[in-house]
């Protein structure tokens with residue numbers, strides 16, 4: 361751990377922070393204020409972090425829109441934003457894992473608070489920041505990378521490992537490009553869907569792209585089979601190829617339909633989105649999702665193919681963020697890709713609005729970052 365370098369007396373009483381006044385359209389409900397109280401009262405297990413950078417995930421605009429308000433309802437005004445990287449500036453009396461001055465990254469969860477100069481959260485939401493990443497790069501990692509880490513290594517049984525054949529729907533999504541790297545790091549054979557415009561993005565990870573399944577050489581770990589989803593259906597293209605796992609980072613019923621054509625008998629389909637790509641939670645959608653999951657799980661037992669169906673949601677686990685740091689990021693096996701860094705010190709509230717709008721467009725080419733403070 362780092363030496364204590366920051367005095368708690370230098371923490372101001374107010375800060376700049378995003379303020380969400382209600383659920384609704386981005387530009388109607390999201391403002392930026394510079395008189396928001398800094399959360400100074402920490403419970404025993406909480407830490408206060410000077411936030412240097414934050415990132416956005418689709419769940420942030422889904423929450424802002426109110427898509428999830430049946431199950432998650434913050435009180436307003438609310439500070440959104442879950443993924444952060446920064447420096448610990450104060451700790452609660454029972455904090456064991458950190459001390460003042462530590463550089464950390466973490467995910468504050470659905471009640472958020474990250475788009476602010478200071479954010480507090482339970483110490484279990486954080487881990488030490490990877491040494492080889494900048495604050496902006498570190499903020500790009502927690503939610504997306506941990507979701508894919510858990511899907512591949514904790515939820516799938518047996519976990520994805522050496523020799524596994526995995527197909528990833530949406531290789532250019534943040535969860536998708538982390539999954540490609542995690543799977544490659546453990547020696548799996550990986551194929552993915554990605555539009556032509558994003559082939560270049562995957563090449564930035566050091567992969568050689570091939571669109572022809574017959575060109576795949578299992579000895580070449582840097583080779584990546586890519587299906588342009590605008591041109592071809594991956595189910596038809598790879599029919600009968602006996603994949604162990606299909607990991608869906610895109611959503612929609614078609615991913616499940618296509619997956620069944622390529623999975624081996626007993627292969628597993630794991631999705632982090634489900635059939636509804638907008639994730640609008642209503643009583644009707646809960647009933648529809650519930651019945652389709654029951655239906656798919658029933659057929660996973662009683663059909664001849666026994667294809668497993670898993671709907672996966674991230675659970676915040678500090679050990680996972682530690683493992684991602686030490687065994688994947690600091691060993692250069694996994695890295696984040698960044699699309700744009702928005703800076704509210706230069707562009708004010710427009711930086712926030714653009715951050716949300718780009719994420720909501722579904723066209724991000726890497727993570728979208730909010731820069732909040734310079735690195736010391």
Ligand SMILES: NC(=O)c1ccc[n+]([C@@H]2O[C@H](COP(=O)([O-])OP(=O)(O)OC[C@H]3O[C@@H](n4cnc5c(N)ncnc54)[C@H](OP(=O)(O)O)[C@@H]3O)[C@@H](O)[C@H]2O)c1
Nearest residue numbers: 418419507530532533534535555632672673674722723724
């Ligand atoms: N369950 C969980 O715990 C959990 C956790 C994290 C994320 N998620 C969900 O997972 C989804 C992905 O999140 P993310 O942050 O990884 O996404 P993202 O980075 O915002 O995804 C953007 C990328 O998706 C690509 N894309 C869009 N439609 C596609 C399609 N039909 N096939 C292949 N690629 C497509 C876009 O490229 P082109 O359109 O140019 O091809 C773009 O590059 C979201 O719905 C999110 O809410 C769930």
